[in-house]
Amino acid sequence: MDAALARVRARVRSVPNFPKEGILFRDITPVLADPPTLVAALALHRHHITDIEGQIDKIVGIESRGFLFGMALAAELHVGFVPVRKPGKLPAETLEVRYALEYGEDALQIHADAISKGNRVLIVDDLLATGGTAAAAQQLVEQLGGTVLAALFLIELEALEGRARLGELRVETLLRY
Template sequence: LSVNEYLRQHIRTVPDWPAPGVQFRDITPLLQDPKVFRVLIDAFVHRYMDKALRPDVVAGLDARGFILGAVVAYELNVGFVPIRKKGKLPFTTVEETYELEYGSATVELHTDAVKAGDRVLLIDDLIATGGTMMAGKKLLEKLGATVTEGAAIVDLPELGGSQRLRESGLQLYTLVD
């Protein structure tokens, strides 16, 4: 069994959540089982231990990106910074608003979270339309940092988000399609 297939088998699909017609890919079973959690985290850690891909900082997207990003950063012995939904960060921030299917969302990052020239690994649990990860990339770039790679457990390629992100010049690494 490949790592990818092993992880895929532990993703739970919840129909009609959070709205009718949506098939939500629930990654909490991956975190709950210690053996699966280790395989998951090690898949990222092994990749980013590599000298060419080792970041200066890991940035995690609210909220499941915090769980993954914090553990990966700890293992890489680099810092972790949170990109949060608007209104949660106490210090001065940069912000980025992006369109959702209905309405819009705003994410924020502390202005001292990264330095110009930092190489940042941007991490979340899942890429759907790609809007969240694109907003995170823009925030980091506003502060002069470079996003060396975007990482997620799951890509939903039929939504076109990962393709759009790649076309924008972001290198991506995902474990399960």
């Protein structure tokens, strides 16, 4: 597993001053573009959740890069995939949660029929920063009667303390910066 993790870490590109001055952006597109690295990342994700694999009913992927790993994991685990999106992107009846950003607020939506009462859910996204989007996704799942078993991320930006915002929720990450 150490070699696989090193392979994934080596493919994450650091882009200074993107999307604005002072930000060091962690670009995962090289991970996605290299088949052996993508396979390694998915295997590492599965390794982190082996104890709950058989309990998961649905995977919720957060727009948009959470769709990439979430859909692949859902296919591997033979479970449903549910997209959580920004407002106005889902065609049927939705449930919405608004959440605070550093400067303003944002919102996420889920189809109102996407999660059934009692569904056990894994939340997947590429990055854990402040934890706001993951907390909003968790709230959406719980409002529909589901239980979030864990949240899984490729990258965690530890200085932003996103784990703290998620409280007691189990959080798994592959890479920490």
